[in-house]
């Protein structure tokens with residue numbers, strides 16, 4: 001009986017709840033009802049009549065749900081500074097999803113070292129997931145890459161990539177979350 005009590009006490013200690021003022025508890029509270037944005041999780045596309053079901057939110061809602069840098073890049077077509085993104089040197093195996101809506105966009109197998117300072121891929125997971133549009137800002141004609149579900153700005157695509165596609169998807173780390181596999 002004495003042993004049982006000791007074991008119970010030990011078990012209880014191991015499973016002791018975190019103090020309420022710990023950062024883990026604070027972020028879990030923030031994350032639940034007020035912030036429905038998935039972070040680091042895959043939310044697959046849904047289709048109706050062969051078209052991807054879109055996520056549409058007002059600017060105010062995006063502003064609430066994204067952090068300042070995500071809002072600037074995803075919703076205002078901003079660009080993070082070269083060589084600053086946290087996914088630039090990520091060589092793990094996994095899936096890169098849209099930081100706005102969790103749609104899988106790129107696979108680690110298609111990531112390559114472009115030397116440009118931004119994560120670079122030679123193709124998306126599926127053409128359905130990416131929307132291209134011409135961007136004539138900064139005096140250049142470039143092809144902008146957006147998430148096909150939420151319209152979040154990802155980066156640009158250039159015709160100077162490696163085989164087999166010859167394309168270089170130049171993507172902001174801020175626009176992506178990584179799901180390790």
Ligand SMILES: [Zn+2]
Nearest residue numbers: 098101147150
């Ligand atoms: Zn998205």
